Amino acid sequence: MLLHNSVDTDPRNKDLKSIYIYEAPVRLWHWVMVIAVTVLIVTGLLISYPPPSVSGEASEHFLFGYIRFAHFASGYTLAVSWLLRIYWAFVGNDYARQLFLVPIFNKIWWQEFMYDVKSYAFMHVREIKYSGHNPMAQAAMAFMLVPVSFFMMITGFALYSEGAGKGTWSDMLFGWVIPLFGQSQNVHTWHHLGMWLMVTFFIVHLYMVLRQDVTTRESIVSTMVSGYRTFKD
Amino acid sequence: METFYDVLRRQGISRRSFLKFCSLTATSLGLGSYFAPQIAHALETKPRTPVLWLHGLECTCCSESFIRSAHPLAKDVVLSMLSLDYDDTLMASAGLQAQACLDEVIAKYKGNYILAVEGNPPLNEDGMYCITGGKPFVEELKRVAKDAKAVIAWGACASWGCVQAAKPNPTNAVPIDKVIFDKPIIKVPGCPPIAEVMTAVVTYMLTFDRLPELDRQGRPKMFYGQRIHDKCYRRPHFDAGQFVESWDDEGARKGHCLYKMGCKGPTTYNACSTTRWNEGVSFPIGSGHGCIGCSEDGFWDKGSFYDRVTGIKQFGIEANADKVGGTLAAVTAAGVAVHAGITALKRAKLDHGKGFGKDGSGE
CATH class of the missing domain: 4.10.480.10 (Cytochrome-c3 hydrogenase, C-terminal domain)
Known part of the structure; x- marks a missing residue:
């Protein structure tokens, strides 16, 4: 397990120019998720607030059906990509596990975490170089992105099971969620609220990666394309 | 107690027709002629299941719905299929006489009667918000439920709580599964439930002598399996x-x-x-x-x-998911914008002076 990832503290990294961080399956998962979640948010909002009615006979149209199909298909895609991502956490490199294993019992990790907090509060000018996620980013991924994603997939498939019907795989695996929340309407409300958490995460994530790319001494955005973290000094 | 045979005879069906019916039933079930007398014997000796119908905190809309059943007709259900021995709104007797009927069935059919509950018990002030027969309803409910074979929860009241349990629920009205724990409970929710659903649930239980298949929330799947x-x-x-x-x-x-x-x-x-x-x-x-x-x-x-998109009470005000979530996203976006502004300012200052970002020696 990767306990802490600052490159600065390890003297062997003195002349390091680049490290291979994100293996192909992780990058693929990332970009599949970007597309799937975007489609899910747009279609999800359309399901809550349907577009203006179409005119003519019902038999001539299937607009709302297609919107819902896009939502369900993206949901399935997201779930499959997460299954592959979890599998890769077992077989991939150390960085593939950062989303799931946070070294909260490691003193150095906490020191670096606090250093990060101060950096983001403009109390340090120089930021530590990291190979993988910095501790704050790692915490945001593990305690926000992962739980919210799974909350959305579990409540999503529970709602899907209502249409799919009793005895279907989604009903058998996730049907219990409906009574847990009291009734279906509550699950709809919480699923909707979870969407806004995803939007909030996306705003912060996009800002952070762009900011880090511009202000720090390592590559961020291009790393999720090429897999390599390159260092500018 | 009256058997099915007695009822059939009372309704003008001859013994000959009755035996024909038994033979036909045995044949159609593939049991052979040997079973015809057994079926006849069962119908002649098996007493009709008594049903006790209690009314708690409710509006009687379940009863109103029930008596409008068309398939089967409520009359057939009440007069020939089941033995509705106690229902204070429908029965002719009242007061002590009615109470006596109730006590008699509980004693005579211990563990063999079905309890149907319309409405629910309020628990505040020791249940004093609903009194039947001079006692809090919750006590009567527990007493009658103790020796019942199964319990039917009629309507949203008995199943979930309904309007009397809506916030702030001043009488602390609770669904019956919060006071009855040791009996199978069949929930038939609705405000009121559909008449045919009510009679069908009763008919099923009497005909097959078992509970209908229930879903995760205790409702009969055959009526509550789909939206x-x-x-x-x-x-x-x-x-x-x-x-x-x-x-x-x-x-x-x-x-x-x-x-x-x-x-x-x-x-x-x-x-x-x-x-x-x-x-x-x-x-x-x-x-x-x-x-x-x-x-x-x-x-x-x-x-x-x-x-x-309905409201979320947990947030103190009647806010919906969009107001709560949208506000969160907007506040975050504003925070991000401010942070980005400060970052840009700091960097501009540093670039001017010590050259941060080139050799990393800004500190």
Whole structure:
């Protein structure tokens, strides 16, 4: 397990120019998720607030059906990509596990975490170089992105099971969620609220990666394309 | 106690016809002629199951619905299929006489009668908000339930709590499964439940002498296995994207989907869209109004009946998911913008002075 990832503290990294961080399956998962979640948010909002009615006979149209199909298909895609991502956490490199294993019992990790907090509060000018996620980013991924994603997939498939019907795989695996929340309407409300958490995460994530790319001494955005973290000094 | 045979004879069916019926039943079940006398014997000796119907905190809409059943007719259910030995709103006797009927059945049919509960018990002030026969209803409920074979929870009251349990629930009215723990409970929710659903549940239990198959929430699967939405005759308009936008528009006249008007059909499990009401005449959606979700838990507390995205009480104010979530996203975006501004300013200052970002020696 990767306990802490600052490159600065390890003297062997003195002349390091680049490290291979994100293996192909992780990058693929990332970009599949970007597309799937975007489609899910747009279609999800359309399901809550349907577009203006179409005119003519019902038999001539299937607009709302297609919107819902896009939502369900993206949901399935997201779930499959997460299954592959979890599998890769077992077989991939150390960085593939950062989303799931946070070294909260490691003193150095906490020191670096606090250093990060101060950096983001403009109390340090120089930021530590990291190979993988910095501790704050790692915490945001593990305690926000992962739980919210799974909350959305579990409540999503529970709602899907209502249409799919009793005895279907989604009903058998996730049907219990409906009574847990009291009734279906509550699950709809919480699923909707979870969407806004995803939007909030996306705003912060996009800002952070762009900011880090511009202000720090390592590559961020291009790393999720090429897999390599390159260092500018 | 009267047997099925007695009832059939009373209704003018001859012994010859009765024995013919038994032979036919045995043959159609593939049991052979040997079983015909056994079936006859069972019908001649097996007493009809007594049903005790208690009324707690309720409005009697369940009873009103029940007596309008068409298939089977409520008359047939009450007079020939079951032995409704106690129901204080329907029975002829009253007062001590009625209480005596109740006590007699409990003593005589210990563990063999069915308890049907309409309404629910309020628990505040030791249950004093609902008194029957001089005692708090909750005590009577527990007493009668103790020796029952099974318990039927009629309506949203007995199943979930309904209006008397809606916030702030001053009498602390609770569904019956909060006071009865050791008996199988069949929930038949709705405000009221559909008449045919009520009689069918009773008929099933008496005919097969077992509970109907229940779902996770204790409701009979055969009536509560699907949502109103799944069998709604307006569903094609939903899939097409044709909605009623306001109560008097073209879509309302054409019978388009009521989804945008807050119809709770997509979140409500009931048989309205198939069984319908009043001998299959219509149901709310058929009359142009959305479903209000009356058979769902806590439907009074889910905000407006006319909202698609309903409120979240947990946030103190009547806010919906969009207001809460949208505010969160907007505040975050504003925070990000401010942070980005400060970052840009700091960097501009440093670039000017010590050259941060080139050699990393800004500190």
